[in-house]
Amino acid sequence: MNQAQFDKVKSGNGFIAALDQSGGSTPKALAAYGVPEDSYSGEDEMFDLVHQMRTRIITSPSFNSDQILGAILFEQTMDREIEGQYTADYLADKGVVPFLKVDKGLAEQENGVQLMKPIHDLDETLRRANDRNIFGTKMRSVIHEPNEKGIKDVVDQQFDIGKRIIEAGLVPIIEPEVNIHSENKEKCEEILKQEILDHLNNLSDDQNVMLKLTIPTKPNQYRELIDHPHVVRVVALSGGYSREEANEKLKENDGLIASFSRALAGDLNANQSDEEFNATLKNAVDSIHDASVNKK
Template sequence: MNFSEMTDRIAHGQGFIAALDQSGGSTPKALTGYGVEQAAWTSDEEMFALIHAMRSRIITSPCFGGGKVIGAILFERTMDGEIGGIPVPEALIARGVVPFLKIDKGLEPERDGVQVMKPIRDLEALLTRAKALGVFGTKARSVIHLADPDGIAAIVDQQMAVAQQVLAGGLVPILEPEVNVRSAERGEADRLLRDALLNALDAMQGGARVMLKLSLPETANLFKPLVDHPRVLRVVALSGGFSRREACAELARNDGIIASFSRALLEDLRDGMSDDAFDAALGEAIDDIHAASTAAAKAG
């Protein structure tokens, strides 16, 4: 796939984006959920080798290349790795899966009810390397805990500034201002975020488009104006701590949004499974998430 073909696949593909981007801080929890206890590694290199083996097993599973997964978000080490001697982005593209890269480096401490991103050092060099490897876009995450207008404005300002750097580097940015779905102020935070994003999108210059990765809103279809905005290539949803069943039910209530799940995709996978059992469990998850994504996409 060339860039134009990848753009069309992401804009119109009937499927969802897999989030395989657990980073250093979240990798131990992901491995534990996969059935690999912390005693199995004694260094970061061993830990990352184990998570790479898990991701390789997912990407090479027959059901992952069946057309229902249209994109995958990678951690930097995964992007730089290989599967069967082939660079991971190239292996994904060969399976019809568009590669994205997680570029944020973690979160600052909470202030004004939000956590903005830490500075992303050497971003230009990272974008150049990613593009050379065939990566289509990026993802950067920040978190909203409270319905604080100043905090949410700061989140959106920072997300848009990073997005402009990504666009200048020739890639498509996914903005991920996650609303904590356990927040007592979730509904109002959703509304403040929607309005701040709409204002920022309206102010964009030129013809570039971005993507949005959002928590599923408390009020169904609250984000429909974002789905329909001409500056938005696609809106995808994170599972936000919901189980797969819960996340799929929430997703199906929101027209035009597709999934970009991580934990909800991986929750039934275990290291000790036989290949047949692993592929069956992954295939069931993919089928569930694809069904919820395409039902919502058709309604949109």
């Protein structure tokens, strides 16, 4: 593990950019960026275009290590280059810590939750991640209802895989997202917090994780998780909130920082000039950074 990167993620002032849209969500990401599906044909061309989009974001002067602690990448992005360097190396040279999305998407809903699909090639992916100088990983499940068994299954699965990631020398971001549209969102969060605490309290001294959670309905609901000795950092997903709403909710939670995707890149467009693009990105970065470090 890179100790300087660990220290930056643990105590740095900033947020983590989520640039990890994968196969299923890539067309939507491109469409939002002003590249409609009928403008390309086949997956290869689609992934070339999304890499161009991510390259434009990462190389922008508005994407800087003073405000951005880390960036979460999709597997193909890890294997591609930016200006002659593998993406993680380019980020590291820029002072931004690289993470990798390792899940394969969501299973069908059962017991009010969606577990992760099996990750059959996890060991090989983690080996390649180490070869590519990745610091940590991210994997996502979704909670829709306050079903105790379902939420327990989600957290059990996350920590079981998380321990394998720790054994590989990487820091896992455990992401049991609570659907912001859940009619019982606060109850889901209460159950989730206790399940996470139970697992954290059973980790050994050398096992550390990060958490990526939906911004809670009750401010500072996750303070005990943020302060836990086995938690490197707790970051928040925007979850479908607008950037303005996500930022306002984030400001109410001490110690919680952003890890936004759509809320970061939503106003960017392929047809913008470099000046317009960089100014738009700077506005997003400034506002998310402010919400992450300046609390009410």
